[in-house]
Amino acid sequence: MLGKGEFGRIRDLLTPLSGKGAFDLEDDAGVLSETLGHEIVVTTDTIVSGVHFHGSEPPEEIAAKLLRVNLSDLAAMGTKPICYTLNWSLPSSYDDEWVISFCAGLKVQQEIFGIYLLGGDSTSTPGPACLTATLFGHVPRGQVLRRAGTKLGETIFVSGTIGDGALGLLAEQGMLADLDKALARKLIGRYRIPEPRIGLGIALRGRASAAADISDGLLADIGHLTDLAGLGAEVKMSEIPLSSGARSALAINSELWQVIVGGGDDYELVFTGERGLADTLTNIGVNITAIGKITAEPSVRLIGANGNIMQVNKEGYCHS
Amino acid sequence: MLGKGEFGRIRDLLTPLSGKGAFDLEDDAGVLSETLGHEIVVTTDTIVSGVHFHGSEPPEEIAAKLLRVNLSDLAAMGTKPICYTLNWSLPSSYDDEWVISFCAGLKVQQEIFGIYLLGGDSTSTPGPACLTATLFGHVPRGQVLRRAGTKLGETIFVSGTIGDGALGLLAEQGMLADLDKALARKLIGRYRIPEPRIGLGIALRGRASAAADISDGLLADIGHLTDLAGLGAEVKMSEIPLSSGARSALAINSELWQVIVGGGDDYELVFTGERGLADTLTNIGVNITAIGKITAEPSVRLIGANGNIMQVNKEGYCHS
Numbered sequence: 001m002l003g004k005g006e007f008g009r010i011r012d013l014l015t016p017l018s019g020k021g022a023f024d025l026e027d028d029a030g031v032l033s034e035t036l037g038h039e040i041v042v043t044t045d046t047i048v049s050g051v052h053f054h055g056s057e058p059p060e061e062i063a064a065k066l067l068r069v070n071l072s073d074l075a076a077m078g079t080k081p082i083c084y085t086l087n088w089s090l091p092s093s094y095d096d097e098w099v100i101s102f103c104a105g106l107k108v109q110q111e112i113f114g115i116y117l118l119g120g121d122s123t124s125t126p127g128p129a130c131l132t133a134t135l136f137g138h139v140p141r142g143q144v145l146r147r148a149g150t151k152l153g154e155t156i157f158v159s160g161t162i163g164d165g166a167l168g169l170l171a172e173q174g175m176l177a178d179l180d181k182a183l184a185r186k187l188i189g190r191y192r193i194p195e196p197r198i199g200l201g202i203a204l205r206g207r208a209s210a211a212a213d214i215s216d217g218l219l220a221d222i223g224h225l226t227d228l229a230g231l232g233a234e235v236k237m238s239e240i241p242l243s244s245g246a247r248s249a250l251a252i253n254s255e256l257w258q259v260i261v262g263g264g265d266d267y268e269l270v271f272t273g274e275r276g277l278a279d280t281l282t283n284i285g286v287n288i289t290a291i292g293k294i295t296a297e298p299s300v301r302l303i304g305a306n307g308n309i310m311q312v313n314k315e316g317y318c319h320s
Numbered sequence: 321m322l323g324k325g326e327f328g329r330i331r332d333l334l335t336p337l338s339g340k341g342a343f344d345l346e347d348d349a350g351v352l353s354e355t356l357g358h359e360i361v362v363t364t365d366t367i368v369s370g371v372h373f374h375g376s377e378p379p380e381e382i383a384a385k386l387l388r389v390n391l392s393d394l395a396a397m398g399t400k401p402i403c404y405t406l407n408w409s410l411p412s413s414y415d416d417e418w419v420i421s422f423c424a425g426l427k428v429q430q431e432i433f434g435i436y437l438l439g440g441d442s443t444s445t446p447g448p449a450c451l452t453a454t455l456f457g458h459v460p461r462g463q464v465l466r467r468a469g470t471k472l473g474e475t476i477f478v479s480g481t482i483g484d485g486a487l488g489l490l491a492e493q494g495m496l497a498d499l500d501k502a503l504a505r506k507l508i509g510r511y512r513i514p515e516p517r518i519g520l521g522i523a524l525r526g527r528a529s530a531a532a533d534i535s536d537g538l539l540a541d542i543g544h545l546t547d548l549a550g551l552g553a554e555v556k557m558s559e560i561p562l563s564s565g566a567r568s569a570l571a572i573n574s575e576l577w578q579v580i581v582g583g584g585d586d587y588e589l590v591f592t593g594e595r596g597l598a599d600t601l602t603n604i605g606v607n608i609t610a611i612g613k614i615t616a617e618p619s620v621r622l623i624g625a626n627g628n629i630m631q632v633n634k635e636g637y638c639h640s
Contacts, residue, residue: 023467030363031459040351044454048409085364119363130409130445
């Protein structure tokens with residue numbers, strides 16, 4: 001952990017971000033506040049320049065993405081976020097201005113999600129920037145949402161719209177040149193700054209039988225739920241909720257449905273439960289759509305408008 | 321966190337290392353087991369190839385160092401280790417054999433320290449390997465050891481022998497060519513595989529007024545304790561405990577005392593308390609030595625055999 005005397009400049013920027021149990025980042029470790037009757041949920045994700053971001057994004061945006069992909073994992077577990085640790089390994093080309101902007105970005109996200117910095121480590125690297133955040137949250141004992149638990153005949157729901165993350169990446173790479181520029185910008189925004197569904201995750205405690213966030217791709221993440229239950233799923237293509245950007249992209253190139261169901265980085269939640277589950281969810285700030293059902297047949301099948309199974313060929317989607 | 325379907329090969333190696341609350345690494349997050357009346361202590365450190373290790377070490381040794389530098393932070397807080405998360409960003413040149421050996425190394429350390437894997441993340445990187453471990457431990461409520469708390473007139477103690485880490489690095493770099501080869505190997509071993517003083521840290525709960533692990537260098541780490549208390553320290557060079565390797569290196573080159581008091585990576589504990597504190601510590605598996613005292617004068621001073629203040633010039637040691 002950061003110690004007194006190390007990284008003076010960075011500590012001066014980080015200490016104001018710290019909170020309860022962080023001891024002003026002066027100690028060898030931090031102490032997690034405990035809430036009686038709650039469990040502490042831990043998740044961690046690393047992003048690397050040149051792999052998960054290209055490095056020329058505004059530093060505030062990189063800070064947002066780092067925290068939000070982790071917050072999405074907490075959301076999928078029905079967890080209220082509390083605090084985080086941060087490990088950054090930065091090349092010498094990242095100057096003061098970059099670091100100051102990155103910390104400003106952390107502060108913005110902290111205020112949005114009500115979290116604080118517990119501790120961390122800062123190192124140099126001869127390679128690309130490598131950033132790790134580890135997020136901590138509370139959930140009442142026994143109420144953590146799991147990927148396992150889906151039951152035969154249950155309905156599959158998703159939040160928000162699907163495919164925007166993967167289409168946003170394509171747009172950023174200039175591969176959706178014919179798309180309206182404003183719609184393209186919206187998709188790129190969805191890719192760059194995901195919206196973790198914290199409120200929905202909390203509302204799903206005790207209601208959903210299983211949940212995951214959509215980071216690998218819709219069908220792959222449904223496969224994670226069904227595999228653990230030894231079951232399968234039927235998903236109706238026509239029911240998958242699409243943004244205006246996704247609809248427009250699809251109108252231009254009808255083959256993009258493969259990207260929508262196979263691409264990742266949506267960070268919406270996919271979950272299962274009774275058919276009427278969606279009606280019990282109020283004030284969650286996002287639309288919920290039923291897109292299919294859990295089946296005994298152990299595969300994830302996408303059903304087209306004509307009732308036929310659509311042949312998914314997206315690389316990276318490998319569920320049988 | 322690792323999700324089902326991602327990194328199949330790595331998950332097969334890591335799942336056997338996982339324990340309570342890790343859900344076989346199948347979920348978006350892990351759940352920390354709580355112990356009534358205890359606080360959860362969190363620490364995290366990152367090591368980067370080319371910065372903290374050169375990369376050609378046996379993978380088992382890199383795994384050991386990664387966990388042990390973190391365990392040393394827990395020791396400094398008087399904490400019993402429980403589990404850890406692991407983030408690895410590896411270049412494609414790290415083959416199956418490397419990964420298998422690294423996991424075998426994790427397993428060895430898990431058995432030594434009674435810890436298990438709670439979760440993690442695995443990414444590729446176009447740069448050098450970047451490894452983060454975040455360690456979790458328990459301490460009875462209110463008994464966490466802190467860096468703050470040192471009082472005027474107290475005695476300064478250290479565990480083990482001092483300077484071996486920094487001398488080991490010099491030996492590894494071929495800078496101690498005249499030193500007996502067996503002694504040099506011992507010093508290199510101390511640098512490569514530090515010994516976290518877990519048992520000592522636990523024994524110091526409620527006994528030591530302040531503690532830190534020696535990672536920045538003896539005088540710098542004493543400075544961390546005294547700065548927080550607005551006090552200073554006098555350390556007697558003649559009282560600093562040295563290994564036979566350090567004594568032999570010093571006999572060959574008397575200037576190496578600068579490395580001994582200024583170098584880091586010893587991972588011994590430095591702590592303060594009543595003069596008789598050492599006598600109350602039993603079965604801790606390491607020698608304890610009183611090396612100085614806490615003073616009102618706010619600087620850390622090293623006193624030579626003639627009673628004069630020795631002029632410390634080690635780069636990186638910057639306490640006034």
